[in-house]
Amino acid sequence: MEIMEYSLVYCAEDGKLHIGDACTEENESLVGGMTDAVYESESYTGDGHCLTLDNFSFATSADIALVVPDKTTVYLKGKNELRVVNDKGEANVAVLYSDGDMTITGDEDGEIVCLPQTKQGLWSRCVCARFGDLKVEGGTICVFAGESKKSCGLYAGGRFRQVERMGGTIQITGGTVFTSAKTNAVRASEGKLIVEAPAGQQSVVINAQEFAGGAAAFTGSALTQEESIAPLVITFRSV
Numbered sequence: 001m002e003i004m005e006y007s008l009v010y011c012a013e014d015g016k017l018h019i020g021d022a023c024t025e026e027n028e029s030l031v032g033g034m035t036d037a038v039y040e041s042e043s044y045t046g047d048g049h050c051l052t053l054d055n056f057s058f059a060t061s062a063d064i065a066l067v068v069p070d071k072t073t074v075y076l077k078g079k080n081e082l083r084v085v086n087d088k089g090e091a092n093v094a095v096l097y098s099d100g101d102m103t104i105t106g107d108e109d110g111e112i113v114c115l116p117q118t119k120q121g122l123w124s125r126c127v128c129a130r131f132g133d134l135k136v137e138g139g140t141i142c143v144f145a146g147e148s149k150k151s152c153g154l155y156a157g158g159r160f161r162q163v164e165r166m167g168g169t170i171q172i173t174g175g176t177v178f179t180s181a182k183t184n185a186v187r188a189s190e191g192k193l194i195v196e197a198p199a200g201q202q203s204v205v206i207n208a209q210e211f212a213g214g215a216a217a218f219t220g221s222a223l224t225q226e227e228s229i230a231p232l233v234i235t236f237r238s239v
Contacts, residue, residue: 001059003085008058009034010068015046023063024092030067030099030130043080050075053112059083063093065114070100070132076110076139084116091118093148094125100132101167105175106139113142116151124148126179129156132167138175144231145181153179153232157189168192176235184222185232191221197236206233215239 007022011034018034043056049071055078058065065082068074074096082095095114096102104112104127114126126143127134134156145151154177157168168190179185185208186193196217197203205213207230208223225232 001057001081001083003083004058004060005062007032007060007062007064008039008066010046010051010066010072012046012049012069012072015048017041017044017046017051017066020067021062022067022097024094024130030097034067049073052077053080054078055080057081059085061085063091064097065095066097068096068098068102070098072098072101073103073105074112076104076106076112078110080110080112082112082114084118086116086118088118091148092123093118094128095143096127097125098129098132100129101134102127102129102132103135103137104139104141105137108138110139111142112139113144115144116146116148118146118148124151124181125155126153126181127155128152129167129170131158132156133169133171136170136172136175136177140176140178142178144179145183147182150183151181152184152187153177153181154186155184155189156187170194171196172234173198174236176233178231178233180225180228180231182228185225186234187222193220193222194218195223195234200238201236202239204233204235204237208232208234
């Protein structure tokens with residue numbers, strides 16, 4: 001996979017991915033933005049606040065691979081991969097990032113792999129809803145956060161910056177998640193992590209210290225791996 005030097009930024013107004021320059025400062029605010037240049041690919045379509053990835057792949061040496069706006073749904077078809085290859089000292093990287101609310105769902109065979117490849121980085125997050133809420137409702141999400149000092153597979157919430165609505169809730173109600181991280185596999189900064197099965201199903205959680213799944217919902221702040229050599233898995237099955 002060719003490694004680019006820029007970020008991709010989704011524009012809900014025209015339904016296009018634009019070439020841009022996105023990174024986060026020490027105080028966690030998103031800087032940079034999109035240009036007028038459109039990233040041409042037949043592997044995505046955009047319709048307002050819904051971005052569909054269909055066998056889409058993108059790798060970059062920038063701090064963030066793909067930025068989507070507040071209230072975006074990322075819909076997965078086929079096998080998709082986003083990768084950040086960035087080994088700058090004290091890098092603060094994310095792979096799939098929103099500065100607000102984000103929902104991930106998809107077809108039964110829809111999948112996304114998010115990989116931040118950095119060893120010297122300060123922060124490494126795979127899927128990050130910064131100052132917003134994150135929902136996982138379908139598809140398969142594989143998020144492996146790498147070897148940064150502080151890392152997280154799925155993250156929602158904020159610190160430092162005061163905003164009108166901080167967000168910080170993660171709701172996992174469908175699909176399958178494979179996640180690993182040195183710090184937290186899943187973390188909701190405001191302590192509102194919910195794993196809840198739809199009616200007629202129960203959750204199955206493998207390799208988590210805090211929860212093993214079941215018919216009852218889990219509410220907490222984070223899920224961490226029981227064994228660090230294996231990913232934490234969240235899925236759902238009929239009862």
